[in-house]
Amino acid sequence: MIKLYTAPTPNGHKASVALEELALPYEVQAIDLGQGVQKQPWFLELNPNGRIPVIVDQGADNFAVFESGAILIYLAEKAGALLPSDTRARSRVLQWLMFQMGGVGPMMGQANVFLRYAPEKIPYAIERYQKESLRLLTVLDQQLRKSEFLAGDYSIADIANFCWARTASWSGLEIEQLLGLKRWIDQISERPAVIRGLAIPAPIGGEKLSKTEIEATGRKLVE
Numbered sequence: 001m002i003k004l005y006t007a008p009t010p011n012g013h014k015a016s017v018a019l020e021e022l023a024l025p026y027e028v029q030a031i032d033l034g035q036g037v038q039k040q041p042w043f044l045e046l047n048p049n050g051r052i053p054v055i056v057d058q059g060a061d062n063f064a065v066f067e068s069g070a071i072l073i074y075l076a077e078k079a080g081a082l083l084p085s086d087t088r089a090r091s092r093v094l095q096w097l098m099f100q101m102g103g104v105g106p107m108m109g110q111a112n113v114f115l116r117y118a119p120e121k122i123p124y125a126i127e128r129y130q131k132e133s134l135r136l137l138t139v140l141d142q143q144l145r146k147s148e149f150l151a152g153d154y155s156i157a158d159i160a161n162f163c164w165a166r167t168a169s170w171s172g173l174e175i176e177q178l179l180g181l182k183r184w185i186d187q188i189s190e191r192p193a194v195i196r197g198l199a200i201p202a203p204i205g206g207e208k209l210s211k212t213e214i215e216a217t218g219r220k221l222v223e
């Protein structure tokens with residue numbers, strides 16, 4: 001059994017979508033990011049970076065994995081799917097996975113911070129991160145006009161990029177013109193495993209957690 005510590009964000013969804021696609025048995029502990037649960041000592045033992053997602057493979061001596069890209073690779077290798085073993089095919093998938101991890105995620109994340117959360121509106125920063133995010137989404141679009149998926153068959157590279165690209169409007173980005181990207185987002189959105197994965201975790205407060213788990217999140221138990 002895999003234990004997934006997560007929250008309803010693009011990086012969290014990468015892990016839950018992959019677990020659903022790979023049909024690996026897992027249980028979820030929702031982490032309340034607003035309460036800073038991810039910075040508590042017990043969580044930092046699992047991920048010194050204090051962020052979600054994290055998985056713990058309970059059937060493998062409680063081996064913990066942090067960084068969503070590393071989680072995707074671990075899960076794909078465990079299940080033997082969504083990541084080819086042939087050296088070149090595998091490299092193509094990893095190239096588009098790294099493209100997401102080093103580019104799309106960080107840039108869209110910063111666009112969101114400056115557009116939505118910064119106490120001061122800094123037009124230069126908003127424009128810089130939106131422009132770079134749109135440039136990266138355009139690179140995806142060009143690839144997706146040529147091929148159905150990013151790297152051969154549907155893979156963890158599609159899952160990683162999809163979980164961010166689908167949130168483009170939240171970053172204030174207009175992607176109507178990116179027809180290859182839009183076609184691919186629509187296509188992946190319809191996959192049953194993706195629909196299930198995007199619904200995880202249940203909204204905090206609505207999920208069924210044990211008393212110990214609720215206390216571990218730092219929230220008070222209302223009896």
Ligand SMILES: N[C@@H](CCC(=O)N[C@@H](CS)C(=O)NCC(=O)O)C(=O)O
Nearest residue numbers: 009010011033051052053067068069
């Ligand atoms: N590079 C990390 C980024 C993880 C990340 O930024 N997680 C966010 C949610 S999407 C988080 O935990 N934020 C809470 C915080 O920074 O305290 C990964 O891909 O796993």
